[in-house]
Amino acid sequence: MSNLWPRIESLLPRVEKPARYIGMERGSVRPEHHPGKVAWLLLYPDAYEVGLPNQGLQILYEILNERDDAVAERSYAPWVDLEAEMRAHGVPLFSVDTHRAAGDFDVLAFNLSAELVFTNLLNCVDLAGVPVRSAQRHPEHPLILAGGHCAFNPEPLADYVDAFVMGDGEEVIAEITEVIGAWKRSGRAHREQVLHDLATVPGVYVPSMYDVEYDGPRVVGVTPRYPDVPAVVDKRTVADLAEWPYPKRQLVPLVEVVHDRLNVELFRGCTRGCRFCQAGMITRPVRERPLEQVRTMVRDGLRRTGYDEVALTSLSSADFSGIDGLVGGIVEEQTATGSVSLSLPSLRVDAFTVGVASEIQRVRRTGLTFAPEAGSWRLRQVINKLVTEADLYAAVDAAFSQGWRRVKLYFLTGLPTETDVDTLGIAELATNVVDIGRRYTKGASATVSVGGFVPKPHTPFQWFGQNSVDELRRKVSLLRDALRRSPAKVRWHDPEASFAEGIASRGDRRIGAVIERVWRAGGTFQEWSEHFSLGRWLDAMAAEGLDPDWYVTRHRTEDEVLPWDHIAAGLHRDFLWQDWKAALAEHGLPDCRWTPCYDCGVCTGYALEHVVAANVPPAGGSQGTGQDLATGHSVPVQLLPAGARPRSGGTGARVAG
Amino acid sequence: MRFISHRDVARAFERAFRVAEVPLAFTAGFSPHPKISFGPALAVGYESDAEYLDLECTEEVDETRWTAEVTAALPEGIAVTRVAPLADRAPSLQEEISVLAYEVVLGGIPADAVGPVVADLLGRASVEVTVSRKGEARIDDIRPSVLALHQPRPYEACVVVEVATRPRTLRVVDVVHGLRAVAGDAWPIEESRVRRTYQWIERGGARHEPLDVDRRSDARTLEACA
Numbered sequence: 028m029s030n031l032w033p034r035i036e037s038l039l040p041r042v043e044k045p046a047r048y049i050g051m052e053r054g055s056v057r058p059e060h061h062p063g064k065v066a067w068l069l070l071y072p073d074a075y076e077v078g079l080p081n082q083g084l085q086i087l088y089e090i091l092n093e094r095d096d097a098v099a100e101r102s103y104a105p106w107v108d109l110e111a112e113m114r115a116h117g118v119p120l121f122s123v124d125t126h127r128a129a130g131d132f133d134v135l136a137f138n139l140s141a142e143l144v145f146t147n148l149l150n151c152v153d154l155a156g157v158p159v160r161s162a163q164r165h166p167e168h169p170l171i172l173a174g175g176h177c178a179f180n181p182e183p184l185a186d187y188v189d190a191f192v193m194g195d196g197e198e199v200i201a202e203i204t205e206v207i208g209a210w211k212r213s214g215r216a217h218r219e220q221v222l223h224d225l226a227t228v229p230g231v232y233v234p235s236m237y238d239v240e241y242d243g244p245r246v247v248g249v250t251p252r253y254p255d256v257p258a259v260v261d262k263r264t265v266a267d268l269a270e271w272p273y274p275k276r277q278l279v280p281l282v283e284v285v286h287d288r289l290n291v292e293l294f295r296g297c298t299r300g301c302r303f304c305q306a307g308m309i310t311r312p313v314r315e316r317p318l319e320q321v322r323t324m325v326r327d328g329l330r331r332t333g334y335d336e337v338a339l340t341s342l343s344s345a346d347f348s349g350i351d352g353l354v355g356g357i358v359e360e361q362t363a364t365g366s367v368s369l370s371l372p373s374l375r376v377d378a379f380t381v382g383v384a385s386e387i388q389r390v391r392r393t394g395l396t397f398a399p400e401a402g403s404w405r406l407r408q409v410i411n412k413l414v415t416e417a418d419l420y421a422a423v424d425a426a427f428s429q430g431w432r433r434v435k436l437y438f439l440t441g442l443p444t445e446t447d448v449d450t451l452g453i454a455e456l457a458t459n460v461v462d463i464g465r466r467y468t469k470g471a472s473a474t475v476s477v478g479g480f481v482p483k484p485h486t487p488f489q490w491f492g493q494n495s496v497d498e499l500r501r502k503v504s505l506l507r508d509a510l511r512r513s514p515a516k517v518r519w520h521d522p523e524a525s526f527a528e529g530i531a532s533r534g535d536r537r538i539g540a541v542i543e544r545v546w547r548a549g550g551t552f553q554e555w556s557e558h559f560s561l562g563r564w565l566d567a568m569a570a571e572g573l574d575p576d577w578y579v580t581r582h583r584t585e586d587e588v589l590p591w592d593h594i595a596a597g598l599h600r601d602f603l604w605q606d607w608k609a610a611l612a613e614h615g616l617p618d619c620r621w622t623p624c625y626d627c628g629v630c631t632g633y634a635l636e637h638v639v640a641a642n643v644p645p646a647g648g649s650q651g652t653g654q655d656l657a658t659g660h661s662v663p664v665q666l667l668p669a670g671a672r673p674r675s676g677g678t679g680a681r682v683a684g
Numbered sequence: 685m686r687f688i689s690h691r692d693v694a695r696a697f698e699r700a701f702r703v704a705e706v707p708l709a710f711t712a713g714f715s716p717h718p719k720i721s722f723g724p725a726l727a728v729g730y731e732s733d734a735e736y737l738d739l740e741c742t743e744e745v746d747e748t749r750w751t752a753e754v755t756a757a758l759p760e761g762i763a764v765t766r767v768a769p770l771a772d773r774a775p776s777l778q779e780e781i782s783v784l785a786y787e788v789v790l791g792g793i794p795a796d797a798v799g800p801v802v803a804d805l806l807g808r809a810s811v812e813v814t815v816s817r818k819g820e821a822r823i824d825d826i827r828p829s830v831l832a833l834h835q836p837r838p839y840e841a842c843v844v845v846e847v848a849t850r851p852r853t854l855r856v857v858d859v860v861h862g863l864r865a866v867a868g869d870a871w872p873i874e875e876s877r878v879r880r881t882y883q884w885i886e887r888g889g890a891r892h893e894p895l896d897v898d899r900r901s902d903a904r905t906l907e908a909c910a
Contacts, residue, residue, distance in 0.1 A: 040729045045687035051760055053699075281688045281696060281759055333699030333757065366716050 031118060032126040038112040046282045047075035048109065050101075050123035053279035053332065057125050058098035065207045067091050067099040068122055068132040068169070072139070072147035073554060075103040075123075079278060080286040082340070083175065084138050086273040087196050097204045100124040100132070104147045105154070107552065113154065120154035129155035133207055135169045137188070139177035142531035143524065143553040145184060146546040148173070152187070159543065161189050161235060166215045170207065170222075178232075179262075179309050180484040180591040183534040183542060185234035189218075190225045192232075193594060194262030194309075195295070197271045199230045226256045230263035232594060239536050244577055246535050249593045261595045262309070264633050268295060268316045272324060279332045288336035288370070289328040291321060293350075297342035298619045298637065301400070302411045302610050303439060305483035307342055309596040311629040313620065313637040318349055325357055329367060336368045337361075344371040345380045348639050354386050374398075376414045381425035395426045398437035401445075402452025408615040409444050411606075416456070423460045427467040434460055434473045440502045441480040441494030441525075443610060450502050453477070454509035461514050473515040477503060479525030481532050484591045485598060487606035492582040493529045496522045496561070523561035527553065529579035530564060535590035538578070541567040599628035685761030690725035696759050697737065703757035706750065709740040723777035723883060723894070724784060724853060732880035736777055736894045738770060768895040777894060782849050783831060785882040786856050790841045790863070793871035798835045801873070802843060805866045806833055813861040826862045829854035844881070 039045035050057075060066055069088055071078025078084070084101065091099035100122035105113060113119070120129040129135060135155060137148050149159050157168045164171075173184065174192035181191040192199055206228060210221040226233035236256045240248040251258055265271060277289060294315040297307035316324075325337055337357070341347065354369065361367035374380050376397045384395060399419055400412045407414055423434055438453050457475045464471025479499040482488045494502070499522035507517050530538060544567035545553070552558040568575045583589065585604055592600070602625065609616060619625055620639055630636055688696070698718055701708055708718040719740035726732050747767040755763045790798065805811055810825040817824075832846040843863075847854040856878050864873040884891040 039687055045728065046689070046692065049687050051685070053759065279699065282692050283695070329702075331703065333702040335698070335702065366710055 029128045029131060030126055031121045031128055034116065034118050035121060035126055038109065038116060038118065041112060042108045043106060044075075044282055047103070048105070048121075048123060049281070050126070052079070052281060054274075054276040055101075055124055055278055056092055058092055058100065060098055060127070062211075063096070063208075065097045065134065065204045065211065066132040067097060067134045067136055067204075068102055068129055069099055070102045070104075070135055070137045070148075070151055072104050072137055072144045072151050073141075074106055074552070075280075076282070076284040077554075078103040078138075079280050079284045080290065081138055081140070082274065082290060082292060083196065085278055086271070087136075087200055089273050089275060090197060090200060091204070094201070094204065096208050100127065102129060102151070104144075104151055104552070107558070110150070110154065110551075119156050120151055130157060130169065132169050133211065134172055136172040136174070139173050139175040139184075141554060142177055142183075142528050143559075145177075145531055145542045146550050146553055148184065149187060149543060149546040150551050153546075159546075160186055162186070164189070164218060166218050168218075170225075172203070176306060176309065179305070179594055179596060180533065181232055181234060181594065182239075182536045182590040183531050183538040185536045186539045187543070188234070189222060190231050190233045192263070193230050193260060193596075195265040196263070197265050197273070199228065199263045202228045203231065223253065223256070226251075226253075229257075229261065232260040234536075237593070244574070246588050246590050248588065249590075259593050259595050261632075262597060264312075264597070264635060265295075265314070266635055267638065268292070268314050269320055272316075272320055275327075277328055277332055279334070286338065286372075288338050289325070289332055289334040290338050290340050291324045291328060292316065293321060293339050293341040293344055293347045294638075295341070296637070297346075299343055299346070300411050300606075300616050300618065302409075302487040302606060303400070303442065303480060303483075304342075305486050308486050308598060310342070311597065311627065312633075312635050313639055315348060315639050318353055321353060322356065326360070329361065335366060336370065338370045338372050340372055343373050343375060345373075345375045345383055351383055351386070354383055358386060376422050377418045378421040378425040381422050381429065384426075385429045394433040394435055395431050396435040396437065397422060399456065400437065400439050401442055402438065402449045402454075402456060405613055406442060406445060406449040406452075408613045409610045410439075410442055411610070411615050413615045413617065419456065420459065420463060423463050427464040427471055432464075432468055432470050432472065434464065434471075436460065436473060436475050438475060438477050439480040440477050440506075441499050443488060443491045444613070445502075447502075447505060450505050451509055453506055454513065454515075457510060457515035458513050474518060475506070475510070475515055476518045476520075477506065478520040479522045481525050481528045483532055484589065485594075485596045485603070487603050487610055489533065489589060489603065490583040490585070490607055492580045493525070495576075495580050496526050499525060521556060521559070524553075524556070524559055526575070526579060527559070527561055527564045530568070530575060533590070534578060537571065537573060540571050541573065544570055597627075597629035597632045599626070602627045685759060686729055686731045688759075689728045690722070693726075693735075693762070694720070694722055696762065700754050700757035701739070704750070704753040706739075706745065706754065707742045709742050721776055721778070723781055724849060726880055727856070727878075730786075730856070730878040730880060734880055734883050734893075736781075736883060738774075738777055766895055774897075780885045780897075781883045781894065782886045783846050783882075783884040783891065784849060784853065784880065785844065785846045785884070787836070787879045787881050788843050788845060788856060788860065788875060789877040790843065790860070791874045791876040793841050793867065793873050795835075795839055795841045797867075797871060798841050798843065799838070801863055801867045801871065802833050802835055805830070805862060808866070811862045811865060813858055813865055815855070815858050815861070824858070826854055826858050830859060830862070833859075 035048060039048060069084050071081050071084055088099050088101060091097045101124060102120060102122050121127060152159050152171055158164050171189045172192060173188045174196055178191045178193060206224045207221060222233045222235060225231050226236045236252050237249050238252060239246060294313055296310045296313040298313050299307060301307055329337060357369055374384065374397060376399055399414050401407045401410055404415060426434060436457060440450060453475060457473050460473045461471060482491045482493055503519045510517055545563045548563050550563045565575060620637055710716040710718055721738045723736040751764045751767055808827060811827040812823050812825050814821050815824045829848040831848055834844055836842060836844050845859050857875060860873060860875045867873055883894060885894055885897050887897060
């Protein structure tokens with residue numbers, strides 16, 4: 028088979044950061060291909076620096092290469108300069124491990140972590156020499172698979188991706204390998220055959236096995252074409268992370284990448300219940316990794332990689348049971364052996380968390396980031412980010428008093444029920460934060476980062492009409508004006524990019540042709556502001572006769588069939604609808620780890636339970652309950668009466684006396 | 685391995701030292717860094733047989749064991765070839781190295797035309813080329829910084845060049861620009877492949893390899909890139 032290295036090598040002196048394409052990372056492998064093995068090419072459809080650290084891809088890379096019946100290599104989207112050289116010289120997409128042509132693999136499997144990379148997926152498939160539309164592919168072409176968070180609304184790419192994989196990949200990847208292996212052994216006669224077989228694997232969605240029915244602009248039904256193809260595809264969930272201590276050999280890149288450090292996953296899932304957060308909703312239930320395994324993975328990982336930084340990752344790392352003990356232990360062990368720093372990438376907003384942070388960041392106390400997400404307590408109840416002002420100020424006070432000088436505050440704008448009072452509330456919080464800081468240091472500063480909210484499938488906000496570009500711009504201007512004389516600085520995400528993301532986020536099958544048009548017009552790397560233009564998206568929508576506002580700014584109704592209703596993340600649709608109603612009624616919903624079950628559907632549906640070591644909130648601040656938990660570990664949380672559960676239309680959180 | 689930058693090589697060494705459990709000494713202060721200092725940077729895309737770094741350790745190291753273990757921990761294509769103890773307060777590599785030697789494979793010119801162009805350049809008192817310095821284009825005379833230039837093998841379009849590092853390091857790309865300027869319209873000379881072959885420290889009129897001066901105490905190491 029083909030080794031393209033000599034042809035690639037001659038192009039590299041002409042491109043930026045050529046080391047992105049040479050592989051050779053510590054931990055990488057050069058697997059031996061064999062006709063009897065299923066050859067996977069795992070692709071992250073964005074730049075190498077963004078894609079390399081992806082944990083999901085690295086986990087699957089190891090698991091597949093440990094199997095006797097599979098090999099796995101990696102590829103990333105070539106940057107525009109190399110792409111131009113490749114097209115000019117007829118060099119196809121290649122793996123970075125052995126520089127094998129992508130078209131020589133059996134499977135191209137994409138990780139989709141953001142909607143704006145969809146055009147890059149098409150570009151990679153095209154660069155591989157494979158027809159971009161599934162219907163035009165022949166048996167000799169690789170199968171095009173996709174997974175990751177954006178697969179939970181697969182419809183915009185339904186005509187382009189042969190099969191989607193929902194949820195955790197560790198187990199299902201074995202079943203998929205077996206199906207494809209059997210197809211290879213049978214001589215790869217018909218593509219339809221392997222796709223049909225894949226459609227019967229739990230967690231796998233094969234769009235071509237389903238017919239979509241429309242009534243005017245609305246989707247009114249998605250029905251399987253065969254009796255053995257499931258009407259609703261349920262996600263896969265790994266019950267016990269302890270069985271999957273991966274990655275065991277985290278890749279160490281030669282060039283600097285984002286998150287360039289050892290990353291150890293503490294837990295999957297989150298029950299904080301932030302209503303805007305798709306990741307928190309679709310990864311339930313909470314599954315913690317055993318404490319001892321975390322310690323081992325940190326110790327072995329540092330020894331193997333030579334990194335001097337380790338991050339304990341998850342959706343809310345400070346929520347890990349016994350986080351303070353874990354952190355203390357690691358700091359003690361590692362500071363004894365060398366200068367290793369530890370980071371918790373997702374800090375909660377409270378003084379307890381700052382305490383943990385100060386434990387780990389004994390040196391280099393430059394900046395801390397908090398995400399109150401909304402400017403008023405009212406709106407924070409709407410979005411269920413139950414952080415009180417007291418929490419925030421206590422956290423900030425703790426941070427500045429312990430030597431930090433810069434605080435970054437993350438907010439969303441364009442949230443449901445948001446008024447200018449809420450937007451101006453952001454300015455007030457930021458100003459107060461700087462005032463607190465100046466009590467400790469003259470150099471205290473605060474940066475406010477504002478992102479336009481894009482409603483996501485499988486969340487309570489999936490029915491909400493996104494704010495228009497003009498409305499988001501107006502709110503950003505309002506905030507900038509309010510902070511004009513303040514020492515707090517404002518940064519904001521481009522509202523036009525949020526709009527394009529909105530088209531893809533809740534799009535149906537018809538949006539595929541729009542994505543293809545954007546790609547054909549040269550719209551790759553849409554996550555990168557220098558390559559993004561909303562004009563391309565609006566032109567493509569117009570050319571397809573589709574109304575952008577119908578997709579983006581329109582509120583959906585309860586009876587409407589949503590394009591992703593045949594995909595299940597385990598959450599009952601009526602739970603989400605009731606939670607949406609509770610949001611509009613400004614009712615918060617405390618974390619279900621220490622309050623009664625709200626029956627969201629995940630634990631009961633998958634016969635799983637939250638795997639947590641402690642079912643009491645840790646001490647300090649309100650811990651996202653909106654209640655005073657200063658004493659901690661004693662569950663002073665008022666239990667909700669059964670009738671008050673939102674499913675029965677009652678109220679949400681209460682503030683205990 | 686020629687496609688990684690000087691900075692990336694530095695980071696690869698830091699990690700390899702940690703994996704090999706080299707007893708690194710750290711700087712004091714808020715942001716402790718291991719006490720490692722590198723010689724003159726190698727441009728991305730160049731190979732090298734001769735790269736050097738100074739390293740301070742907290743205890744004596746076993747040089748033989750250390751060479752093998754650090755090499756094993758380094759990315760493929762980078763190897764530690766020799767280690768030598770360095771005297772306390774020895775001047776830094778950046779200060780001391782005054783001559784860099786490269787072998788440059790040329791494109792755009794046949795092998796038999798290289799000799800006359802080289803002779804022409806050496807015969808001139810000054811060779812002015814447009815160089816870019818800090819993003820600004822300016823005319824510089826490169827001739828004084830070309831210390832030696834010859835064609836090592838008559839059958840190959842290739843030159844060996846020695847350049848001075850002072851008053852500032854002459855870049856290989858500017859040497860090639862100089863050759864091109866001298867050749868005029870006859871040959872569109874371009875750089876095709878470059879390998880650094882030596883770095884020299886000059887003391888008392890003699891040249892030394894960096895590992896052979898200022899010996900004692902800590903380690904001054906030699907690494908080779910392939």
